[in-house]
Amino acid sequence: MTKYILALDQGTTSSRAIVFDHDGSIVSVAQKEFKQIFPQPGWVEHDPEEIWSTQLGVAAEAITKAGLNTENIHAIGITNQRETTVVWDRNTGKPVYNAIVWQDRRTADFCDELKRKNLHILIQQRTGLVVDAYFSASKVKWILDNVDGARTKAEKGELCFGTIDTWLLWKLTKGQVHATDVSNASRTMLMNLQTLQWDGELEKIFNIPGNMLPQIRSSSEVFGTTQNILTATNIPIAGIAGDQQSALFGQLCTHSGMVKNTYGTGCFMLMNTGEKAVISKNNLLTTVAWKINGKTEYALEGSVFIAGAVVQWLRDGLGIIRSSTDIEKLAAKVTDSDGVYMVPAFTGLGAPYWNQHARGTIVGITRGTTAAHFAKAALDSIAYQTVDVLKAMEADSGIEIKELRVDGGATVNNLLMQFQSDLLNTAVVRPRITETTALGAAYLAGLATGYWNSIDEIQEQWQVDRKFESSMDEEKRETLMNGWKKAVKAAQSY
Numbered sequence: 319m320t321k322y323i324l325a326l327d328q329g330t331t332s333s334r335a336i337v338f339d340h341d342g343s344i345v346s347v348a349q350k351e352f353k354q355i356f357p358q359p360g361w362v363e364h365d366p367e368e369i370w371s372t373q374l375g376v377a378a379e380a381i382t383k384a385g386l387n388t389e390n391i392h393a394i395g396i397t398n399q400r401e402t403t404v405v406w407d408r409n410t411g412k413p414v415y416n417a418i419v420w421q422d423r424r425t426a427d428f429c430d431e432l433k434r435k436n437l438h439i440l441i442q443q444r445t446g447l448v449v450d451a452y453f454s455a456s457k458v459k460w461i462l463d464n465v466d467g468a469r470t471k472a473e474k475g476e477l478c479f480g481t482i483d484t485w486l487l488w489k490l491t492k493g494q495v496h497a498t499d500v501s502n503a504s505r506t507m508l509m510n511l512q513t514l515q516w517d518g519e520l521e522k523i524f525n526i527p528g529n530m531l532p533q534i535r536s537s538s539e540v541f542g543t544t545q546n547i548l549t550a551t552n553i554p555i556a557g558i559a560g561d562q563q564s565a566l567f568g569q570l571c572t573h574s575g576m577v578k579n580t581y582g583t584g585c586f587m588l589m590n591t592g593e594k595a596v597i598s599k600n601n602l603l604t605t606v607a608w609k610i611n612g613k614t615e616y617a618l619e620g621s622v623f624i625a626g627a628v629v630q631w632l633r634d635g636l637g638i639i640r641s642s643t644d645i646e647k648l649a650a651k652v653t654d655s656d657g658v659y660m661v662p663a664f665t666g667l668g669a670p671y672w673n674q675h676a677r678g679t680i681v682g683i684t685r686g687t688t689a690a691h692f693a694k695a696a697l698d699s700i701a702y703q704t705v706d707v708l709k710a711m712e713a714d715s716g717i718e719i720k721e722l723r724v725d726g727g728a729t730v731n732n733l734l735m736q737f738q739s740d741l742l743n744t745a746v747v748r749p750r751i752t753e754t755t756a757l758g759a760a761y762l763a764g765l766a767t768g769y770w771n772s773i774d775e776i777q778e779q780w781q782v783d784r785k786f787e788s789s790m791d792e793e794k795r796e797t798l799m800n801g802w803k804k805a806v807k808a809a810q811s812y
């Protein structure tokens with residue numbers, strides 16, 4: 319019987335499931351969007367039960383679409399939106415509150431307080447992270463402080479915390495396994511980057527009882543098996559990684575110095591730094607890439623909060639395009655943005671600025687500005703933010719980045735990819751399979767279960783779709799970047 323790997327890709331706006339074959343090719347895809355809950359300005363929540371039901375639904379759909387049944391599934395890999403926090407009752411399995419999403423800013427004041435107390439230095443040394451509401455720890459604290467009875471229950475060991483991987487693993491194993499992998503744990507702000515264990519001092523700073531934290535395991539091992547879920551067959555769940563680390567693996571950036579950038583809702587650039595955890599001097603994050611066969615590799619990361627989402631804003635907010643794909647045609651009507659710059663700091667700025675008070679800003683508008691200039695400026699803003707992060711990464715690593723592997727929804731846009739290469743003066747390479755996030759999780763699960771024997775064996779599966787080379791002269795590049803820097807300054811003047 320031919321066997322396949324099922325990847326569950328639980329993202330911020332949708333749950334996806336993809337069946338891969340032994341060549342790493344896609345056999346089928348199923349996807350379902352779910353509700354975004356905005357209870358107050360700056361707050362973003364998801365219903366954990368809806369995350370579970372949509373994820374289970376698309377898993378079944380993908381298997382059926384491929385004309386398979388569950389006996390054909392060799393193993394399952396999970397990859398997920400990171401940092402998003404769920405707390406549930408260990409006995410009933412019911413969440414005590416909605417999932418607090420990575421984009422949620424409700425704990426920004428608490429994070430400012432940590433900075434005022436100078437705790438950000440210790441926290442960065444221990445976790446590799448910049449103190450910000452983005453990460454899980456302050457979100458768990460908020461739930462314990464604000465949900466009736468939650469802290470008392472947590473202290474009695476009656477509550478479980480998990481990122482989305484942990485929640486899905488718990489559901490798939492019917493409560494038998496409460497675990498996470500190191501890449502997800504490294505985004506909580508509670509894990510010590512050197513010991514790869516929960517850090518007692520950080521638990522105290524955030525006032526989180528250690529008994530509610532999941533067990534930290536590697537990224538590629540059998541975590542448990544499905545328990546009468548999908549079918550009576552017990553399928554091993556054998557790979558787990560946060561979605562950006564998973565994309566780094568799916569892009570086969572498995573050697574030190576290799577870099578990928580994912581262009582989705584936000585932009586996430588990761589550089590593999592091998593077995594060395596490089597602590598950033600330029601406001602990037604240090605994170606675990608993965609742990610496989612006892613070997614831990616690290617990455618430097620630049621997280622940009624708004625990228626493809628600016629295109630959605632042009633569509634849903636301004637209404638100047640009807641669908642995301644229309645932006646390329648509209649922007650192509652002009653040769654450049656004619657001095658218009660758009661800084662999409664809708665929820666503040668992430669790397670390398672980390673300014674939660676910055677706001678979206680458009681500068682350089684004249685009487686001659688048209689919708690096409692707005693479209694071009696919006697696309698350009700994605701590329702400019704990427705340049706800022708890449709420069710910080712080169713400075714931290716001492717490596718000149720000669721090639722950027724790209725993936726994510728916005729990479730279908732050739733105009734953007736060409737402008738990106740022009741601005742960076744670096745080759746931008748789009749692979750044949752851009753579903754690298756799901757592919758990474760499939761690889762991790764397949765490697766743990768002997769479906770693939772080694773990283774060397776899968777290395778050959780990565781193939782180029784298109785390579786974009788820079789054709790811009792240095793003077794123009796410099797002029798454009800100077801204009802961008804001024805616009806970023808304006809966005810931070812609130």
Ligand SMILES: Nc1ncnc2c1ncn2[C@@H]1O[C@H](COP(=O)(O)OP(=O)(O)O)[C@@H](O)[C@H]1O
Binds near residue numbers: 330581643645727731
């Ligand atoms: N042709 C396009 N040009 C630019 N951006 C696009 C285009 N098509 C889709 N996008 C953007 O890509 C994003 C979706 O990509 P995806 O990788 O699915 O994101 P996520 O995993 O964050 O939900 C959306 O923000 C959308 O606006």
Ligand SMILES: O=P(O)(O)OC[C@H](O)CO
Binds near residue numbers: 330398562582583
């Ligand atoms: O779900 P995505 O693809 O928007 O990714 C979100 C990131 O994991 C947040 O850190």
